[in-house]
Amino acid sequence: MNHDEKHQKPKTPTITLRKFTLSDVDAFMSWAADPRVTRFQRRDPYSDPADALAYITTHILPHPWYRAICIDNTPVGSISVKPAPGEDRHRASIGYRLAYDYWGKGIATEALKLTIKAAFEELDHLERLEAIADVDNPASQRVLEKAGFKEEGILRKYVRLKGETRDMVMFSFLVSDAV
Amino acid sequence: MDEQTTVINRSRQPLTVTLREFELTDVDDYFVWASDDRVSPWWRWDTFTNKEDVLTFMEETVLPHPWMRAICLDGRPVGAISVTRRTAEHQCRAELGYVIASQYWGRGITTEAVKLVLGTIFGDMEGLERLEALVLVQNVGSQKVLEKAGFTKEGILKKYLIHKGKISDMVMYSFIPSEN
Numbered sequence: 001m002n003h004d005e006k007h008q009k010p011k012t013p014t015i016t017l018r019k020f021t022l023s024d025v026d027a028f029m030s031w032a033a034d035p036r037v038t039r040f041q042r043r044d045p046y047s048d049p050a051d052a053l054a055y056i057t058t059h060i061l062p063h064p065w066y067r068a069i070c071i072d073n074t075p076v077g078s079i080s081v082k083p084a085p086g087e088d089r090h091r092a093s094i095g096y097r098l099a100y101d102y103w104g105k106g107i108a109t110e111a112l113k114l115t116i117k118a119a120f121e122e123l124d125h126l127e128r129l130e131a132i133a134d135v136d137n138p139a140s141q142r143v144l145e146k147a148g149f150k151e152e153g154i155l156r157k158y159v160r161l162k163g164e165t166r167d168m169v170m171f172s173f174l175v176s177d178a179v
Numbered sequence: 180m181d182e183q184t185t186v187i188n189r190s191r192q193p194l195t196v197t198l199r200e201f202e203l204t205d206v207d208d209y210f211v212w213a214s215d216d217r218v219s220p221w222w223r224w225d226t227f228t229n230k231e232d233v234l235t236f237m238e239e240t241v242l243p244h245p246w247m248r249a250i251c252l253d254g255r256p257v258g259a260i261s262v263t264r265r266t267a268e269h270q271c272r273a274e275l276g277y278v279i280a281s282q283y284w285g286r287g288i289t290t291e292a293v294k295l296v297l298g299t300i301f302g303d304m305e306g307l308e309r310l311e312a313l314v315l316v317q318n319v320g321s322q323k324v325l326e327k328a329g330f331t332k333e334g335i336l337k338k339y340l341i342h343k344g345k346i347s348d349m350v351m352y353s354f355i356p357s358e359n
Contacts (some may be wrong), residue, residue, distance in 0.1 A: 042268055090338065090346050127346055128338040153334020156355050157271055157309040165271045165308050170351075174338055 012106035017067040017079065017114055020060050025053050025070060027075040031099040040134045041097065042161060065119065069098065071112040076102045077110050081119045081129070090127040092119065101137070112147035120175055127175045132158070134166040145150045182237050190319050198248035198260065201241050205249060207328065208256040209241070216282035221318055223342060246303070250279060250292040257283050260292050262300050263309065272309040273300070277324075293328040308356070310317040313349040315342060325352045329359050 020028075029052055031037045032138045046052045060066045064083060068075035077098035084091040094115060098108050120126055131149060133140040145151070149171035158168040201209070212218050213227040213236070227233050245264065248301055250257035258279030265272050275296065279289050301307055314321045316335060326332070330352040339349040 078287065088339075088342055090341060129334075152336055153351060155311075155333055156267075156331075156353055156358065160268045160271050170334065170336065172337055 010105060012110050013071050015076075015107055015110050015114070016070045016073070017111065017118070018070055018073070020056055020066065020068050020075070020078070022053065022056060022061075022073050025049055025056060027068075028052050028056060029077075030075075030177055031077055031083055031097050033101050036100045037097055040137050040140070040161065042064040042159075044162075059079075065092075065123070067115070069096070069107065071102075071107075076107065077111065079115050080122065081115060083123065090125050092123060092126055094119075094129055094131045106146075108143045108174075109146045112143065112149075116147065130137060131171045133171065134161070135167045141169055141171075145172075148177060149173045150177070186225060194252050194288075194294065195254075195256070196288055197251045198292060198295050199251060201237065201247065201249050201256070201259070203234065203237055203242070203279060205256050206230055206237060209233050209237060209251075209259070212258055212278055212280040215281050218278060220343070221315065221321070222278060246273075246300070248296075249267055250277070250288065252283065252288060257288065258292070260289075260296055260309065262304070263294060264304060269304055272311055273304060273307055275310050277311040287327075289324045290327045293324060296356060297328065299357075301344075309353050311353040313340065316348045316350055322350060328354075330354045 026049070029046060029049055032046045032052055032055075035045045042054050046055075047082040058077075063080060067079050069077040071077055077096065079094065079096040081092050081094055082092070083089055094112070096108055096111060116129060119129060130148075131144055132155070133144060135154060141151075150173070152170045154167055154174055156167045157165045159166055207230070210227065210230050210233045213224075213233050217327055218225050223312070227236070244261055245259040247259060250258035250260055258277065260275070260277040262280040263274045263276065266269060266273075275293070277289055277292060278312060295316075298312070312330065313336070314325065322332075331354070333351045333353055335348055335350050337348045338346045340347055
């Protein structure tokens with residue numbers, strides 16, 4: 001055993017958020033084509049970059065708030081904020097996905113913290129950010145807690161995911177929960 | 180006045196609660212709770228002041244609603260109850276809403292109506308697995324209705340809905356037939 005080994009937690013790399021462009025399609029595939037990442041998503045992994053390109057074009061580029069999570073300007077994941085429909089514009093939900101090789105380094109937590117700050121600054125009238133995580137996805141629950149989200153309860157049989165009805169943990173971050 | 184009815188009311192015997200679809204001819208009864216200032220604070224709509232507006236509301240919202248019923252007491256509408264199903268990946272769930280004229284509060288009528296819905300809705304809506312209801316934290320009466328009907332309180336969603344211009348905390352309740 002090497003007693004000289006320093007048992008320090010590796011530092012989270014510096015991450016930035018930016019808008020997607022069509023040329024990000026290959027980077028996008030690095031998580032969107034990975035079943036380990038899409039496990040808790042409604043969609044199946046992409047196999048054809050053409051489908052990914054169509055998704056970037058029709059869903060990501062026109063989206064009200066969708067960002068690439070970047071290390072050295074290279075996307076390693078994405079994070080999005082979707083305002084609630086209808087009258088409840090004070091409320092928006094967050095979703096995020098990260099390439100598997102970048103899990104466990106604090107990147108998602110950092111991306112969430114940056115997003116929380118930006119969302120409350122940029123989105124008019126926003127007072128509540130919310131996120132749901134599958135009860136069987138403790139890693140995502142921990143990320144949300146570390147970013148300052150508070151668990152509000154378990155919503156049973158809340159969404160359909162790949163043919164199954166899932167229990168989801170609801171989290172919120174209020175404008176009053178200052179970062 | 181019908182003496183039989185008066186006797187029954189005074190002795191607080193359980194009265195027959197039934198559900199049926201609304202008709203436009205129910206407008207006079209609908210107006211009773213729609214125009215009631217004690218009722219509308221709990222709802223997103225404002226108190227109706229004339230029957231023509233209620234008629235329009237019934238034509239545009241009530242009658243076309245996929246699942247809405249009159250709560251009837253001995254055959255006469257005293258309130259309304261609705262189940263609104265979500266779309267797409269959320270089709271497994273639907274939201275329960277109900278309103279009853281204030282003179283009938285506190286008599287178990289709404290609880291009975293909710294139980295009637297629970298007995299029929301999961302058969303009516305294929306694939307429905309969760310019936311949920313969101314209640315203002317200050318609406319203790321409505322929370323009691325759901326608890327007596329067998330719903331589970333799952334948590335408080337803070338600053339969840341805008342109610343009468345104010346961002347409000349809501350209590351989330353649900354009924355899962357396989358669990359409740």
